[in-house]
Amino acid sequence: MKCPNCGKNIPEGHMYCDDCGTEINIVPDFEPEVENEINISLSGLADELNKDARKKLLRKEKIHNFFSIIKAHWRAAAIGVVAVIGLVLFVVFLASYNDRSSNYYMGLAESAKASGDMEQAIGYLKRGMTENPANSEIIFRLSDYYMEAEKPDEAVETLKTITSSDKFADDIVITAYEGIISIYKQTGEFDKITEVLSDTDNKIVADLRAKYVPSSPIMLPESGTYEGIVQIKIITSDNQNNPIYYTVNGDVPTTESILYEGEIAIETDGEYNIKAACVNDYGIFSTVTECNYVLEKGAPVAPEIMEPSGDYNQNTMIVAVAEQGYTIFYTTDGSDPTMESKQYISPITMPVGTSHFKFATFDQDGNSSEIVERDYHLVFTRLVSTEQAVNSLVSTLVRLDILLDASGKVRGVEGHNEYIYNSEIEIQGAGEYYVIIENHVSNDGKSTPTGLMYAVNTHDGTVNRLGYDSSGKYTLITISNR
Structure with missing residues (x-):
């Protein structure tokens, strides 16, 4: 670029001619797009300036309106402030008045008590409690005065105004219950302690109950219908070893009832109602545990006979076993056992x-079990021959002085007796025997039966007369000599 004044060259970016000092004014080329953008930018800037101006004007109007309202309603605002302050002062005064009222009445009560007018x-x-129902101190004081007045x-009723209300803290309620x-x-009146602490849904009561009231005993087995003897066991559920009293007639247990010392046996058919309760050192009874039992023993269990039916060849003992509490009776003549039959003892x-x-097994009421039958056949090995049997018989008769000698002579009678083996028989319950008949032989040799028969045991040679x-x-x- 050249200086318009002196014509010298001017370096790019210089605004003055270095030689003559003339100011250089650079006029850019006209560009329509650039001019349009500039116009838009200037218009937007104007709008923003207008918005700010309007906002400032609006705030100014609001402030003006607020103070206008204050000026118009300053009396009402002042009254509202005064009312709020008055309400706060009234609440404070009321609380202060109530405290003074409770103390006032308690002071009057102390003075009256001191003068002997309970x-x-x-x-x-x-009166103080009526006017101050939420004041626990005056309630406890009134309860104490009632106790002093017997x-x-x-x-109790005074303290219940606390326990029956939900307006008091837990520690105050606990103190009331303790009172x-x-x-x-x-x-x-220990039974009333149990009654007071019967509300198991109340946690406070539940905690106190655990402290003062023993747990109910547990009775085993449970209520139901049973066969045979029932052994009833009663135990404490809290491991406190508190004494247990029980009844069997439906009455509520007391210390005059039966003291539980061991299992209770029910043996006779029927219905039984048993009630039991524990009592602690305070003399307070637990709630009653009650069970109902129906005993239907039915027929006793049949006895067990250890020796089966069959043949035996040596001495054998027959053993019978029954359940405890039952008795065994038996017969050997084919009849059914009754309580009049032979009793099995050993x-x-x-x-x-x-x-x-x-x-058969019998209970105390005469009820019988099914009958158990056994058939036995005991035969010993024959140790005695027929000849030995005859000789044993003759020797026995001589020893008893029925015969004079082994030849069979009879005192005062001519001739002699002879003994002849006839047969073998089995006598029930006695064993096997040789049958020997007696004949009288006259001097002429004629043999005539005397009608007497003898039995000699085939095992041991025992001699007996045989009859019917x-x-x-x-x-x-x-055999007898008479």
Whole structure:
């Protein structure tokens, strides 16, 4: 670029001519797009300036309106402020008045008590409690005065105004319950302690109950219908070893009831109602545990006979076993056992020969079990021959002086007797025997039966007369010389 004044060259970026000092004015080329953008920018800037101006104007108007309202309603605003301040002062005054009121009545009560007028003292506290129902101190004071006046019922009812309300803190409620319990302990009304602490849904009561009231006992087995003897066990559930009293007639247990010392046995058919309760050192009973039992023993269990039916060849004992508390009776004549039959006391010696036993178990009421039958056949090895049997018989008769000698001579009678083996028989319950008949032989040699028969045991040679019982069966008869 050249200086318009001196014509010298001017370096790019210089605004003055270095030679003559002339100011250089540079006029840019005209560009429509650039001019349009500039116009738009200037217009937007103007709008923004207008908005700010309007906002400032609006704030100014609001401030003006606010102070205009204050000027117009300053009296009402002042009255509202005064009312709020007055309300706060009233609440503070009321609280202060109530405190003074409670103290006031308690002071009057103390003065009346000091002068010996307990009724008037109680009256002051009752009035103070009416006017201050949420003041626990005056309630406790009134309860104490009732106790001093020997009016425990009124003292309890006073404390119940706390326990029955939800307006007091837990520690105050607990103190009230403790006071009620203390009163009942003094009056000996322990059952009422249980009643007061019966609300198991109340946590405070539940905690106190665990402290003062023993847990109910547990009775085993549970209520139900049973067969056979039932052994009932009663235990404490809190491991406190508190004494347990029980009844069997439906009455509520007391210390005059039956003291539980061991299992209770129910043996007779019927219905039983058993109630039990624990009592602690305070003399307070637990709630009653009650069970109902129906005993249907039915028929006793049949006895167990250890020796089965069969053949035996040696001495054997028959053993019978029954459940405890039952008795075994038996027969050997084929009849059914009754309580009039032979009683089994100890093992029975199995009879020699064939025998038939019937056993049955009986309870104390005469109820019988099913009958158990056994058939035995005991036969010993024959140790005695027929010849030995005859000789044993003759020797026995001589020893008893029935015969004079072994030849069979009979005193005062001509001729002699002879003894002849006839047969073998089995006598029930006695064993096997040789049958020997007696004949008398006259001097002419004629043999005539005398009608007497003898039985000699095939095992041991025992000698007996042989006869018949009323039913026509063989029976053994002891030999006698008379």
